[in-house]
Amino acid sequence: MFQAMGVHGPTLSPLASVLLDVVLLSCAFWLLAKPTKRPIFDSLFMATLVLSVSLIRVVMQPIPNVQPVTVAALLVGAQLGARRGAAFAVLVAMISNFFIGDGWWTVFQAAGWASIAIAGSRLSLVTSTGFNLGRACMASVIAAFWFDFIVSFSILDGTISFTEFIIYLGHGLPFDFLHMVGNLTFAIWLGGWFTRLLEEEPSLEEIEFTVVNSHGIDG
Amino acid sequence: MALLFVSLLLVPAIIAQESATPWDDTHSFSWEYDFQTGYISTSPLFTGEQLLVRTSGNDEPAVTAFDLTGNKIWHHSNAASTNNDMSPLLSIQAGQGQCGSWPDMVLVGWTSGLIEALAPSNGTVLWSTQSEVIGWGVTGQLALDGEFVVIPTRQGVGQYCLADGQQQWWTETGLGWRNGVTVDELGYFMGDESGHLWHLNRTGNATSHALQLGKIRHAPLVTQAGILIHAQAAAGSTIAVFNPSNATLLQQIPAGPSPAIPSVRGEYVVTGDSSNLRRLHCTNVCKVIDVIPFHTNGEIGWFDDGQILAPSNLPESNWGIFFIHDQENLTYSPIDVGLYGYGTAAPIQFSVGLTSFTVFGNDQSILRVFSNIEEVETSSLEEFDWGVQGLIFVIFLLLGTSCAFLLSGKREWFWRTSSLLALILVLLIFPDLSNQWSKSFDEQFPEKSSSEEWNEQWPDAWLGTQIVIFEINGVEHSIGGFVGHDDVFSLTQAACKELEIELTSDLTGIGWYVESIDGIEGEGWEFSVDGSKGIISADNSIVNTTSIVRWTPV
Numbered sequence: 189m190f191q192a193m194g195v196h197g198p199t200l201s202p203l204a205s206v207l208l209d210v211v212l213l214s215c216a217f218w219l220l221a222k223p224t225k226r227p228i229f230d231s232l233f234m235a236t237l238v239l240s241v242s243l244i245r246v247v248m249q250p251i252p253n254v255q256p257v258t259v260a261a262l263l264v265g266a267q268l269g270a271r272r273g274a275a276f277a278v279l280v281a282m283i284s285n286f287f288i289g290d291g292w293w294t295v296f297q298a299a300g301w302a303s304i305a306i307a308g309s310r311l312s313l314v315t316s317t318g319f320n321l322g323r324a325c326m327a328s329v330i331a332a333f334w335f336d337f338i339v340s341f342s343i344l345d346g347t348i349s350f351t352e353f354i355i356y357l358g359h360g361l362p363f364d365f366l367h368m369v370g371n372l373t374f375a376i377w378l379g380g381w382f383t384r385l386l387e388e389e390p391s392l393e394e395i396e397f398t399v400v401n402s403h404g405i406d407g
Numbered sequence: 408m409a410l411l412f413v414s415l416l417l418v419p420a421i422i423a424q425e426s427a428t429p430w431d432d433t434h435s436f437s438w439e440y441d442f443q444t445g446y447i448s449t450s451p452l453f454t455g456e457q458l459l460v461r462t463s464g465n466d467e468p469a470v471t472a473f474d475l476t477g478n479k480i481w482h483h484s485n486a487a488s489t490n491n492d493m494s495p496l497l498s499i500q501a502g503q504g505q506c507g508s509w510p511d512m513v514l515v516g517w518t519s520g521l522i523e524a525l526a527p528s529n530g531t532v533l534w535s536t537q538s539e540v541i542g543w544g545v546t547g548q549l550a551l552d553g554e555f556v557v558i559p560t561r562q563g564v565g566q567y568c569l570a571d572g573q574q575q576w577w578t579e580t581g582l583g584w585r586n587g588v589t590v591d592e593l594g595y596f597m598g599d600e601s602g603h604l605w606h607l608n609r610t611g612n613a614t615s616h617a618l619q620l621g622k623i624r625h626a627p628l629v630t631q632a633g634i635l636i637h638a639q640a641a642a643g644s645t646i647a648v649f650n651p652s653n654a655t656l657l658q659q660i661p662a663g664p665s666p667a668i669p670s671v672r673g674e675y676v677v678t679g680d681s682s683n684l685r686r687l688h689c690t691n692v693c694k695v696i697d698v699i700p701f702h703t704n705g706e707i708g709w710f711d712d713g714q715i716l717a718p719s720n721l722p723e724s725n726w727g728i729f730f731i732h733d734q735e736n737l738t739y740s741p742i743d744v745g746l747y748g749y750g751t752a753a754p755i756q757f758s759v760g761l762t763s764f765t766v767f768g769n770d771q772s773i774l775r776v777f778s779n780i781e782e783v784e785t786s787s788l789e790e791f792d793w794g795v796q797g798l799i800f801v802i803f804l805l806l807g808t809s810c811a812f813l814l815s816g817k818r819e820w821f822w823r824t825s826s827l828l829a830l831i832l833v834l835l836i837f838p839d840l841s842n843q844w845s846k847s848f849d850e851q852f853p854e855k856s857s858s859e860e861w862n863e864q865w866p867d868a869w870l871g872t873q874i875v876i877f878e879i880n881g882v883e884h885s886i887g888g889f890v891g892h893d894d895v896f897s898l899t900q901a902a903c904k905e906l907e908i909e910l911t912s913d914l915t916g917i918g919w920y921v922e923s924i925d926g927i928e929g930e931g932w933e934f935s936v937d938g939s940k941g942i943i944s945a946d947n948s949i950v951n952t953t954s955i956v957r958w959t960p961v
Contacts, residue, residue, distance in 0.1 A: 251834065252837065254830075254834075321819075321822075343942075347940065348940060352939065352940065352942070355848070355852055355942065356942045358848050358852070359844070359845055359848055359942055359943050361844065362837065362840050362841045362844050363841070365833070366833055366834070366837055369826075369829055369830050369833045370830060372826050372829075372830075373826040373827055373829070373830045376822045376823050376826045377823055377826070377827070
């Protein structure tokens with residue numbers, strides 16, 4: 189819906205834009221911060237993931253409302269947890285919008301995808317038996333409408349009445365439908381592969397800790 | 408795999424690009440004939456393998472016949488016809504009636520009041536009859552009605568036998584000029600210089616309606632909505648729809664000065680004037696569906712292939728060609744046929760064998776003939792669109808593999824192929840789906856707010872019309888007086904043209920996006936219609952007949 193034309197929401201001054209970016213970036217760092225030091229490999233992997241998905245979003249931008257980021261956020265949340273999923277969503281929104289067009293709507297896109305990542309972390313999309321495709325498809329369908337709904341709030345600048353907002357939402361339904369079909373396709377084609385890609389291998393320290401711990405119990 | 412996937416998704420964007428073939432590329436110049444003096448004020452006529460052209464405004468007003476290679480076959484003149492002869496030639500096929508039988512012939516009405524039936528093969532006068540002259544004689548379009556021809560004379564209308572030219576009756580009307588006759592089930596319609604619309608039954612009993620809209624200088628058009636006329640006033644014109652059964656004016660659409668002769672095909676009507684060429688769709692009402700800035704004041708050629716060709720009646724001007732795409736959009740491009748200057752005669756098109764001919768003539772009294780050989784095999788190869796064919800192949804491939812996977816129990820791959828197929832299909836129908844949805848939505852839930860108010864400083868002529876306001880560098884630029892625009896984009900284009908403001912836009916998958924206005928791009932432009940913010944693309948946002956559109960930079 190946010191791609192509908194003629195509506196941009198409140199206009200930001202250059203200073204407000206910078207502040208907005210700083211706030212978003214701070215959120216991402218806060219979400220990624222951890223008391224224990226992360227291995228450099230983890231950080232590189234996260235950076236690669238964010239850049240790749242941002243690039244795909246930029247490349248696919250000419251196709252109306254087909255959003256690969258939505259399913260990606262869902263699965264990153266499912267595999268890496270709510271904090272890293274939300275950080276991923278915020279960074280992808282910021283970086284891709286740097287090329288597509290930055291503005292007030294970036295906040296809502298970041299919030300939309302972050303909330304989807306959090307939902308993904310709670311929905312048990314990946315269980316001990318593997319990737320649950322049916323549940324992922326259901327979640328991606330709901331995520332399409334949820335994301336578009338959240339982003340639609342970006343048009344509220346005090347001049348739009350409730351009725352106009354509802355009409356705006358109604359006009360966007362075909363776009364929501366397209367987002368939904370796109371999400372389903374991504375989930376079916378790439379969901380399993382992407383989930384395995386995100387699967388965390390236990391580090392040597394973790395293996396050692398597990399082994400020692402189990403021996404201690406035995407002893 | 409990922410690359411292939413992305414490529415497949417981009418295919419619809421590739422096939423969305425259309426290629427247009429310029430008229431100049433498909434037509435070649437055949438021959439021309441320079442009459443040296445006078446004007447070609449009305450359309451040539453092709454009949455009996457010969458091309459007939461009438462010239463006037465010189466010492467020897469005449470009808471001249473040529474073969475298809477440009478050789479002059481015969482020449483018939485009428486020195487008494489001293490004014491511009493603009494009554495179109497009328498071809499009559501051989502037949503018989505109560506008055507007798509008649510051969511193939513061409514009827515010619517002269518400004519001297521003379522009406523002649525000529526043999527197309529050699530120009531022999533088969534019969535002639537004289538009508539009244541009050542300064543001018545016959546100037547309008549004659550009409551065929553069974554075994555009779557109905558002739559608009561200078562101050563009346565008469566019915567004449569085709570067999571011998573015998574007058575059946577003549578009824579006095581108002582003074583007429585270029586006022587052709589239209590035949591309908593109940594009789595005949597015609598207009599006059601005082602703005603009366605006349606209806607006559609087949610025995611000559613007349614009823615007149617004072618429309619008070621201006622001079623009616625064409626044959627009225629019979630449409631489903633009513634009788635359509637384009638009346639000429641002192642400073643403009645009015646396209647009007649009249650209901651003859653209860654004598655009421657149903658519609659009045661303001662238009663530009665000096666109207667052209669309107670033309671009808673089925674439910675569609677084309678009108679012209681010194682400002683615009685319009686296309687109307689007439690069912691229960693006549694609705695303007697296209698307005699294209701173009702200066703035309705004479706005849707408009709509308710051909711079987713849907714193309715419209717009209718002369719631009721300006722000094723140093725040329726012809727305009729208009730293409731209708733799927734009955735939806737009318738596009739315009741100028742064509743250079745090597746004739747420049749004023750012109751009011753419509754070109755004609757006809758085919759002989761595999762060759763189609765287009766013939767132009769204008770006020771320079773030069774006739775130019777173009778031909779186009781229809782190379783069926785070549786054109787079919789040129790029209791082969793590999794993008795579309797490839798997409799169709801992919802769709803069928805996905806459909807087939809989906810079925811195969813379903814039947815073989817490979818559910819995972821069935822879901823993969825069918826989801827991709829669904830996505831491609833949704834992307835293909837999406838532009839139409841989105842447009843139709845928006846239109847239906849707007850119709851179901853019309854916006855009621857109207858905070859954009861009339862500015863007292865605006866001229867009264869803008870009252871009841873469409874108005875556009877541009878906020879450029881803090882200054883409002885307003886323009887009004889527009890009619891017939893259905894969407895914001897069309898209205899905005901017209902306003903920019905009128906204000907000579909540059910407008911750049913880009914077509915995206917969800918409609919036209921306005922990139923810059925008057926060179927100002929900024930962070931985009933947004934619009935409101937009657938005070939309500941636009942929430943979809945400008946071309947999908949509907950405007951009504953009195954909408955005020957405001958464009959503001961973001």
